[in-house]
Amino acid sequence: MANDPLNLDESGEWAGLWWLPDNADEQVPGVLRYDPEGGLSLSLIGAFEDRITTNPAPGVTMYHEGTRTWDVIHGAAEQREISLLGCVPTGGKRTMFAQVNSPDKHVLAAMTAIIGAHVSGEEDAAFSAAEVSVEDLGLWAASSVFTGFHGAPDGKIDGTGSIAVKPVEARSVVVDETEFRLKHRHTLPYFDQRKGETVGRMRDTAFVRAVPAAPFSAAGARETARLVQDLITLATHRAAGVIWLRLEVAGTESVLPDGRPAPRRHADVLYSPAALGKHDAKAIDDRRVFFTCESLPFEEIVPRWCETRGRLKAATNMILGLRYAPAHFVENNLLTAVGAAEVLHRGLRIDKKPFPKKEFKEMREAMLAQVPEEFRASFRSAIRNDPILRDRLHALAARPDQDAIALLMPDVGHWASRTTQARNDLAHEGRTPNHPVEELIAIVEVTTAVVILNVLHELGLPAGRQREIVQEHPQLRATARTAGKWLIAPSGVA
Template identity: 35%
Template sequence: MTEPMLNEPREWTGKWWLQGDPDNKVPGVLAYSPNDGLRLRLVGGWEYVVKQPGENDSTIITNELRHWPSVLGIGDGKFVTLLDVCVTSANTFNIARMFGVPDKLELSATTALIGFHLADPDDAVFVAGIGQVENLTTWSRRSGIEEKHYFGAKVGELSGQIDLTRLDPLSVDIGPLTATLHHVAWQPFSGESRGGAVVRVREQASIEFSSEEAKPLQHWLDLLGGIADLMSLSTLRACGLITMRVYLPPTPDRFPEDHPLRNERHEIEVYQQLLVTPKPDEKALNQRNLVLTLDDLSFEELLPKWLEVRGTFAAARGMILGLQYVTGGYIETRVVTAVAAAESMHRALAPDPPIPSEEFKQIRETLLAAVPADRKSWLAERLTEQSNVPTLKQRLLSLVDRLGAAGEALVLNREKWANAAKNARNNLVHKGSSEHDLEVLHAVVEVTAGIVILNLLKELGVPEERLTLAVQEQDVLSQAAKLARTLLNRV
């Protein structure tokens, strides 16, 4: 079976039709590329301009182009479902233009399902999702490959062997959900060229989520995307999904009792244009550049905790990983994003209010009684329970303090960092300018992002000693610590 690799282009030639209109089939080619996404080029097509009824039985042709929740087809002998389909271009000639029927129509889609016709994108019909993610194999710290080298007494007297063992999967139940880390290995294979012969072995890790109850497509894609986020957090690099599949439940009634596929789930390939284009053939990261692996926490402990942390700190996680997924851009935007992620992280920790609620209520009543009547409304709007929260600087200092030695190792001078981050954000947001130069703003981004990352790791249960070691050894965090010493310490 061909691997549905999301870094490789694919094409399917066939006939296509709109949901509910199978009699109006149009020939065309569906193409996928990691850079351009999914494009369906039709020879012919359907009416694509939005029309509205006018007065006196007239018809108004608007400037809007139609959008379809799904388009169905059969390409290269496989059922295909395209989701979220819209028009990108159309060529019409002569009389065809009068009727809105194109000679050529090009459509784009966000998702393609290969092997299934999905009636409704929200239908709960899939029982599992499985995918490969960049750096997942290294992160798993599991390998069934063992190399042995033998050296004799004489020069050039050497030999060796490679042993390949298939490892059992790791699995954990998370409520109705089961998460499984598979270890996939191939038998040794060889290749010959005019220059000689090479024999290889190959293994890789993949992650699967499954449940007894069927769920919609997006449920499984969100879970797989969450593992890409976990790899990005663990490596401090943007990690992409290499493959995505979902599964329909078995249909034993369609097969004889002795058929090997009788109790097998039906595999559906999923193609999407992703924010991160995977590069599975690039060299793996050095182990020192991972801040989290299964050596630090067991799979059974980490996966349930990650799903909890990912949800609780969704905003902070999204903003801080977004700085990795979308590199470059204006430094001002990155400053605001990094500091906002820190503020969001602290809010999600649900700290106690600076002033106890009862004391705050008494202070509020005293102040309202002391001001003129025409000022009470103004003051009351500002003295609400929602205003009894830590200041931005207090939030930043709290995030450092809860990290212990790891926080000290990263920021060096907590007061100077907190002031620099607070002032940079406030000046940009409220004044539209900054008192700091670009180097200092860059340091604010890197150090603040590092603090949020360490707090996310702490919430996962990573010990303080491991966090401190990461600051010392991991290249992104150690560089942030260097910036804190050389730039922020002089602010």
């Protein structure tokens, strides 16, 4: 439908006029094309001057000093205003002398397109609300406008039935002066007449609407989309792609002739998120979802996620990065997973100093007194009263539900010891000769699971649900089996 948001997994094309914001009188015709894989490309029939040259005196040779880029290009196409952000030239053909006079060709790439508004840049606070749809958001919302009925008198299906539609009340919560609403948008029923059949159709789309107290920018809207995307990625333990991002343009309020408020003007955002959503792909199996709004209500999980993500952002970014862009080498994953565990431990502020502060200071000064003066500064920075990695891993394993941890791995001490040795060998020697690849894979998966269980614990996921996840989630069940094989001390070894 014409008013539907623009899906990021669908190609598009807009033919129109394009200009630089500070030179609106010089407009150049061209075509903007969007491709999910290739991104945004503007082909101009003509050119913006992109050469940076000196200003020579008369008779002095002009020198070419580089190529210009543009923060913003404006356009008008398909009866909509368009802003292109982060534009760089990628090709074209410029002629100085030609036998036939014809326009130049100029090809530009853009990082972001805002279809429906003119803005002055990334930080232009031009929008009053953002709506974002993410893969499996409907499953996570645990709600739908649809209910179904099958006629089965006396326990036998008789071929009758119905699909009923009842609007779902929006769920809402305010976090840091931004209102987050979980909403549903559905179409009216219609019948698709085919050559050999008739299909009745309706669509229900779940999305999150964010309304800040003050207008925000395109950059702020993308960060809001990433906030929602990261939450669903954590909840589903897979990269949840952004399907569409739509903004409301601030200051476009109007009134219909009958006195009712008219819909505000909207703008669609085309960009490359951390993961691209497929709007027609089949939803994941609900057994692979860690939690939904049924187990953690929307009004509770959003504030907790905003607080936890802000406090532990480095750790959550690292661990979610393994979902968005998993590395092809186990060594990369090892450093990322263990690094996330260390960063998480620091972020939780649960450090326990190995020695009392006063005693440690006396010990360090006594040691430094034996070191030659020229090496003392280096030794001072090397002697720290911090827990070692093995201690940090033990502390993290002690925080979630202990029955869940016991189900995940049979030997916490052996996991912590082998993980520490593997990380140290790789970081200090550049290789892990004492660890089979299968053991490294087990270390990565178990460490990742421990970090995730800690984040879920911080979000308030009940202990019983933590145990169910380890027992029922296919990937964590496989992780537990791997841990039982590779991360348990041999008989007779402490």
